Amino acid sequence: MALLKTFTIRSVFSGTHRAIISSLRSYSSTPVVAEEDDAPVEIENPYKKEKPQCILCKLNITPDYKNYRLLSQFQSPYTGRIYGRHITGLCKAKQALVESEIRKAQNCAYLPYYYKDKAFLKDPRLFDPENPIRSHRF
Amino acid sequence: MPSYELALMLKAMPKPELKTTLTRISHAIFNRGGIIRNIENLGFRAMPYKTSSHSLVHREANYFVFKIDTATQAVADLKEEYSRDVDIIRQRVYKIPDKADQTCTLEQELLPPAYREEVQKMIELGKSQVNRFTYKFKYNSGLDYYPFQK
Ligand SMILES: [Zn+2]
Numbered sequence: 001m002a003l004l005k006t007f008t009i010r011s012v013f014s015g016t017h018r019a020i021i022s023s024l025r026s027y028s029s030t031p032v033v034a035e036e037d038d039a040p041v042e043i044e045n046p047y048k049k050e051k052p053q054c055i056l057c058k059l060n061i062t063p064d065y066k067n068y069r070l071l072s073q074f075q076s077p078y079t080g081r082i083y084g085r086h087i088t089g090l091c092k093a094k095q096a097l098v099e100s101e102i103r104k105a106q107n108c109a110y111l112p113y114y115y116k117d118k119a120f121l122k123d124p125r126l127f128d129p130e131n132p133i134r135s136h137r138f
Numbered sequence: 139m140p141s142y143e144l145a146l147m148l149k150a151m152p153k154p155e156l157k158t159t160l161t162r163i164s165h166a167i168f169n170r171g172g173i174i175r176n177i178e179n180l181g182f183r184a185m186p187y188k189t190s191s192h193s194l195v196h197r198e199a200n201y202f203v204f205k206i207d208t209a210t211q212a213v214a215d216l217k218e219e220y221s222r223d224v225d226i227i228r229q230r231v232y233k234i235p236d237k238a239d240q241t242c243t244l245e246q247e248l249l250p251p252a253y254r255e256e257v258q259k260m261i262e263l264g265k266s267q268v269n270r271f272t273y274k275f276k277y278n279s280g281l282d283y284y285p286f287q288k
Binding site for chain 2: 051052053054057058065066089090091092093094104107108109110111112113117133
């Protein structure tokens, strides 16, 4: 019974194989492919890199002086100095906004001027001050 | 009426007194035709730096933020009134900024200097000016003496 089955399957396969070959031959012998189908297709550059965005623009965050925990992440833990754009990696507009909001928060006594609150010292780092985008003299 | 944010630091005091202080602050706004949209309590906590006001040193404060709509002329008036209030340690008024929907310009900023627009503008400006390092004084300028030290 099993032998019969394999035999029938083989015969069917060989039959289809022959049919495919014959159909291929018929196509290749008659070049009826339309020119529009074969023309190069206009597509966008698939190798184009993704547009770089700063972390605040990517997450759509507007810095606010009341959110002082976020702002304290842009300050040095040693001196309270605001890190520059070459360290934070922000775009110009967001960096200016962050700086002005930090000044406001310090003025409202939400943030200290010369140190970082020790409760915020273990917050995740948004950037590495040791590896700035552009070199600096500090 | 423009919207303002009134950030207040009140001195440490028991709850009923805090309540009367807040009502006093609010009535000052209402008396000048303003309205309060929102009052936020940011809690009682230690200040990052000690502050002295009304001949008292404060190390802790109750933080409040009032969102108010009031006439621009009334703001200075309010500030003056609150500066006389002995329960208020510190007060700041900020205008609520407009929602500016801007796109990130980080891509242009990371380009090499020659491709940045502001650098190109600077180069154009430099071309229109006299280069003082390569400028040579011309003796036929009409002066009958050499104006610089030799
Ligand atoms: Zn950005």
